[in-house]
Amino acid sequence: MIAPFVRSLLAGAVVSGTPLLYATLAEVIGQRAGVVNLGLEGVMLVGAVAAFVTTVHTGSAAAGVLAAGLAGAAFNALFAWLVVDRRANQLATGLALMFAGVGLSALVGAPYIGRPITGLVEMPLPGLAGLPVLGPALFVHDALVYAAVPVAVAVWWALFSTRWGLAVRAVGENPVAAFAAGRDPRVLQYQALLLAGLLGGVAGAHLSIGIAKTWAEWMTAGRGFIAVALVIFARWQPLRAVAGALLFGGAISLGLLLQARGLAVSPFVLDMLPYVLSLAVLAASGGTGRHAAPASLGRVFRGSS
Amino acid sequence: MKARASVATLIVALLAWTGLVTAQPRLIVGILHIGSIADAGYNQAHAEGIQVMKRNLPEVEVIEVENVPEGADAERVMESMIKRGARLVIPASFGYLEPALRVAQRYPDVKFAHPGGYKRLPNLTTYWASTPEAFYLLGMAAGKVTKTNKVGYVVALPISFFLANVNAFELGARAVNPKVETRVVFTGTFLDPAKEATAANALLDQGADVLGVIVDSPITVVQTAEKRGAYSVGYHYLGAQKFAPKGWISGIAFTWGNLYTRFARQVLDGTFKSENILGSLNDDLLTMAPFGPAVPAEAAGLINAKRQEFAASKAHPFQGPLKDNTGAERLKAGEVFPLTDLGKMNWLVEGVVGQPR
Numbered sequence: 001m002i003a004p005f006v007r008s009l010l011a012g013a014v015v016s017g018t019p020l021l022y023a024t025l026a027e028v029i030g031q032r033a034g035v036v037n038l039g040l041e042g043v044m045l046v047g048a049v050a051a052f053v054t055t056v057h058t059g060s061a062a063a064g065v066l067a068a069g070l071a072g073a074a075f076n077a078l079f080a081w082l083v084v085d086r087r088a089n090q091l092a093t094g095l096a097l098m099f100a101g102v103g104l105s106a107l108v109g110a111p112y113i114g115r116p117i118t119g120l121v122e123m124p125l126p127g128l129a130g131l132p133v134l135g136p137a138l139f140v141h142d143a144l145v146y147a148a149v150p151v152a153v154a155v156w157w158a159l160f161s162t163r164w165g166l167a168v169r170a171v172g173e174n175p176v177a178a179f180a181a182g183r184d185p186r187v188l189q190y191q192a193l194l195l196a197g198l199l200g201g202v203a204g205a206h207l208s209i210g211i212a213k214t215w216a217e218w219m220t221a222g223r224g225f226i227a228v229a230l231v232i233f234a235r236w237q238p239l240r241a242v243a244g245a246l247l248f249g250g251a252i253s254l255g256l257l258l259q260a261r262g263l264a265v266s267p268f269v270l271d272m273l274p275y276v277l278s279l280a281v282l283a284a285s286g287g288t289g290r291h292a293a294p295a296s297l298g299r300v301f302r303g304s305s
Numbered sequence: 306m307k308a309r310a311s312v313a314t315l316i317v318a319l320l321a322w323t324g325l326v327t328a329q330p331r332l333i334v335g336i337l338h339i340g341s342i343a344d345a346g347y348n349q350a351h352a353e354g355i356q357v358m359k360r361n362l363p364e365v366e367v368i369e370v371e372n373v374p375e376g377a378d379a380e381r382v383m384e385s386m387i388k389r390g391a392r393l394v395i396p397a398s399f400g401y402l403e404p405a406l407r408v409a410q411r412y413p414d415v416k417f418a419h420p421g422g423y424k425r426l427p428n429l430t431t432y433w434a435s436t437p438e439a440f441y442l443l444g445m446a447a448g449k450v451t452k453t454n455k456v457g458y459v460v461a462l463p464i465s466f467f468l469a470n471v472n473a474f475e476l477g478a479r480a481v482n483p484k485v486e487t488r489v490v491f492t493g494t495f496l497d498p499a500k501e502a503t504a505a506n507a508l509l510d511q512g513a514d515v516l517g518v519i520v521d522s523p524i525t526v527v528q529t530a531e532k533r534g535a536y537s538v539g540y541h542y543l544g545a546q547k548f549a550p551k552g553w554i555s556g557i558a559f560t561w562g563n564l565y566t567r568f569a570r571q572v573l574d575g576t577f578k579s580e581n582i583l584g585s586l587n588d589d590l591l592t593m594a595p596f597g598p599a600v601p602a603e604a605a606g607l608i609n610a611k612r613q614e615f616a617a618s619k620a621h622p623f624q625g626p627l628k629d630n631t632g633a634e635r636l637k638a639g640e641v642f643p644l645t646d647l648g649k650m651n652w653l654v655e656g657v658v659g660q661p662r
Contacts, residue, residue, distance in 0.1 A: 008510040012503050019499070106341065114345040114524060116548060212498030214524045217341045217372075221497040253503055259490040260457065260507040262658035267463055267491035 003133050008257055009250065010137035014145055015211060017249025019044070021148045022203035023227035024234060024241040025155050026196040031231055032159055033192035034172035034185075034296045038094030039079055040200050041224025042101020047072040047201025048208035049105040052215040053112055061120045065144065065205045072201020073194045075101060080193040084186055087300045098224070106217045113216065119209035120144060144206045149242055151199070156238035168192050172294030175301035185301045203227070233282060235292035251277045331364040332393060332573050334565075335386030337373045339398035340496065346522035346541040347495075350559040351397040351420075357562025358569055365569050375400035383408045387415050393572045395419075395565070405429060416577045418568050421466075423648060425579050432564060432582035434590035435644045436466075437473035438615045439557040441622040442586075442608050443538045444477025446554050446596065447485070447515045449604035450536050454484040456515040457508025459526050461495045463661050467519050469647045472654040473622040474517065479656055481607065488513060489659030498525040505529040515554065523556065524548055536599055543594045553597030560592045583645065587616045628655040 023040055030037045037043075050071035055064035079097050082088045120142035128139040159165035168188050170178035175185040207223070208215050230248060234240035251274035258270055334355070342352035348371070355367055368391055373382050379401050383394050387408070392415055396405040399421045409417045409429045422431035447456055456478060460467050471489055478485035488511060490504040505516055505526045515536040518526035523539040530537040531549040539545035539556025546553040564582070571577040584590030596605050614620035622644075625636030629652040636642060642650065653661045 004510060008507060012507065016499070016503055110341070110343045113341075113343045113522075114542075114544060116528075207499050211502050212525050213502075213528055214498050214522075216344065216496055216498050216522060218496070219498050221494060221500070223499075252500065253507070256490050256492070256500070256504045257507045257510075259659065260488055260504070260511045262488060264660060266660050266662060267493065268662070271491075271493040 005257070005261070007133050007137045009253060010134070011140075012253025012257060013246055013250030014138060014141065015249070016252045017245040017247075018145045018148045019203040019206040019211070020223060020227055020230060020248055021152060021242060021245035022144075022199050022206065023224060024230040024245055025152055025238055026199035026203065027227050027231045028234065028236055028238055028241060029155060029159070029168075029192050029199070030196040031236060031297055032172045032294055033168045033189045034175060034294055034299065034301070035080075035083060035189055035193060036090045036094065036228075036298050037076070037079060037097075037193070037196065038091055038225075038228060039076075039097025039101060040094075040227055041220050041222070042098040042105075043072045043075050043079075043197055043200035044204035044207070044220045044224050045101045045105040045218065046075045047204030048219060049109040049112075049204075049215060050201065051205035052115075052117065052208040053108060055117045055119060055209050056112055056115050059118070061118070061209055064119075064209050065202060068201040068205035069198040070201070072199070072204065073197035075104075076193050076197025076200065077190075079197075080190050083300075084189045084193075090298050090300075102218055109215045109217065113214075115215075117209060117213055119213040120206070142206075142210050144202065144210055152238045152242050155199075159238065164188075164191075169294070171301075172296055175296055175299075179301075200224075229278065232293075233278060236294065237292075247277065247281065248274050331366065332362075332569055333366045333368060333386075333390045334358070334393045334395065334569060335368040335383065335389075335391035336370070336395040336397055337379060337382055337401060338369070338371045339373065339375065339400070340521060341371055342369070344496075344522050345524055345544065346520075347559075348397070348521070350541060351395070351561055354559075354561025354565045355395075358565040361562075361566040362569050362573075365573075373401075376404060379404040380408055384411075387412055392416065393418070393568060393577075395568075416568075416572050418565075425581065427579050428577075430568075430577070430579045430582065432580075432584070432590075434559055434584035434588075435647070436557065436591065437469050437622040437644060437647070438612075439586050439591055439593060440470040440473040441477035441480075441615075442593065442612055443517070443555055443557065444474035444479075444485075444487075445481050445608050445611060446600050446604055447474070447517070447536070447538055448478030448480070448482035449601060449607075450554055450599050451478075451482070451485060451515045453512050453514045454482065454486060455511065455513040456485060456487045456517060457505070457511070457513035458487055458489045458517045458519065458659075459501055459504045459508070460489055460491050460519045461521075462493065463491050463659075465648050465650045468653055468661055469623075469650040470519060471517075471657055471659070472650065472652075475654055475656045476622060476627075477611075481604070485656065487517075487657045487659075489653070489657060491659075492520065495521045498522075501525040502529050506533075509533050509535055527553075536597075539594065543592065546594055546597065549597070551597075552599060553594075554600055555596050556594040557586075558592055558594070560589060563589050585615075586612060629653060630655050630657050630659070 047068035051064035051068035054067035125139040167183040230244040255270035417429040475487040516530040517538040527537040536552040621641040623642035625640035627636040
């Protein structure tokens with residue numbers, strides 16, 4: 001009785017957590033470079049619609065994921081141009097970008113509502129999928145689920161073990177010092193935001209062609225903003241983002257699963273679960289002294305011209 | 306004198322000609338949608354109703370606005386429609402009721418038609434189609450098809466009309482198969498396909514082999530059921546069956562076209578009156594989709610017989626004695642729950658696993 005429950009919960013956590021993880025990683029990279037992007041929701045939607053439309057026309061989910069990454073990067077390049085080159089306010093620009101993404105994706109996606117696709121298919125991993133409980137929970141998923149944690153490790157490695165990552169973080173902490181050391185904050189922020197757009201687009205792709213296999217207007221339903229909150233939760237660390245996304249995905253899945261099992265708790269209470277859990281973890285992990293946010297987050301760098 | 310008069314006549318005739326072309330007895334209808342008209346769901350049903358009206362009455366013009374938030378925005382949109390000449394306004398979401406009542410009071414010459422409203426004005430009529438009888442019939446079909454005797458329902462929110470639908474479904478299922486249990490999962494939102502898929506999977510993991518759905522668009526749930534080899538019943542969108550060629554049972558959808566045509570005709574010929582219209586499967590406001598291959602012919606016969614009984618008022622979906630799922634008695638033997646009081650149904654019937662609030 002308990003094994004199927006654990007299996008459903010883990011499988012649900014992993015699947016619901018995957019788009020959140022890609023989105024959180026996107027925001028971590030951008031914020032490490034000193035840029036807050038509240039438009040992540042819009043980037044995800046652009047990615048989701050690009051993936052769906054491409055999959056409808058080509059029949060290939062891989063092409064859909066590629067298109068989502070490119071579309072997300074292109075859309076975020078617009079954001080980068082506005083906040084890096086035009087030095088627009090990051091928060092206001094992000095929100096405007098979010099609404100632009102909602103509108104653009106709705107426009108492009110309207111003729112595709114109700115179109116059937118195969119989308120990303122589950123690929124049981126040979127050997128591992130046969131394990132009791134854990135096999136079906138963790139090793140019968142689509143390619144984007146399997147890639148999520150390796151991507152998080154790659155982002156962690158890129159940010160903390162490469163010269164490029166050091167430079168990106170330096171820009172986020174103190175762009176003047178980075179500039180004095182010979183790195184161009186403008187170029188680095190562009191690179192970081194293009195990479196963030198790519199991952200944000202892939203996050204949207206997993207929603208539209210991975211989980212739901214349908215396109216609906218504003219189908220991200222606030223996940224872009226949850227990801228922005230998860231960045232703070234993860235203290236700007238890509239590996240902690242894995243835990244945050246799993247926890248949040250798990251809480252969503254737990255609320256639905258407990259209802260399906262007939263637990264006598266109000267659905268409204270279960271709906272609050274992910275948020276209550278986030279508050280609890282923030283309360284428990286907060287106040288450790290060192291401030292984790294990049295020091296120049298949200299500030300406009302004017303030194304390079 | 307004569308020449309001047311004929312010039313004047315000519316001018317008048319010209320004015321009349323140009324004027325008459327635009328001042329023909331025609332009508333502008335304004336409709337507000339809460340979401341996108343291409344949602345394959347609730348909003349599309351209203352939009353398709355408007356299309357039917359336009360085909361029936363080509364002289365009618367339509368101002369259609371999507372994604373209008375409930376509240377002050379809705380009031381502004383209605384006022385701007387009226388300023389652009391709309392004489393019939395259809396605020397097509399339950400939550401537009403209060404804004405519509407306020408605007409209707411300010412413009413007594415403009416007519417309003419509101420779906421599901423429980424308050425009226427001399428120039429505001431309300432309309433809806435009662436769904437429990439149809440859900441009862443869907444339940445009968447599902448009860449004949451299920452092998453695990455477990456049905457899962459993915460529902461947006463625990464509001465009374467939806468609880469009534471789930472209740473009627475379970476009662477219909479139990480009428481043909483006393484062992485059927487219906488499990489409900491509320492997603493807390495009308496539109497979140499990824500969450501709907503997660504909820505559907507959770508229900509299938511619990512052993513359900515039939516899924517039903519009450520959210521804006523049935524596509525995700527129907528598709529998830531099909532992928533995992535389960536059966537499904539749809540709602541809002543008859544086209545949902547193309548997503549489940551094997552597992553489709555049936556579904557129901559609102560078909561508003563003839564009613565909207567009637568409203569427009571009434572405004573055109575001045576016979577509009579405020580009513581509380583409650584349609585059902587017996588008229589053309591609600592349509593049941595064809596049965597899928599999984600439904601045995603014997604079940605289809607039973608269901609059609611029940612449908613005739615409903616139409617002749619010889620049967621009622623909520624017939625006492627009835628207990629709710631906490632064991633409390635809700636209807637005594639011989640009592641029925643009036644379909645006009647569905648707004649008060651805040652409980653789930655025995656056999657449904659779920660929390661009504």
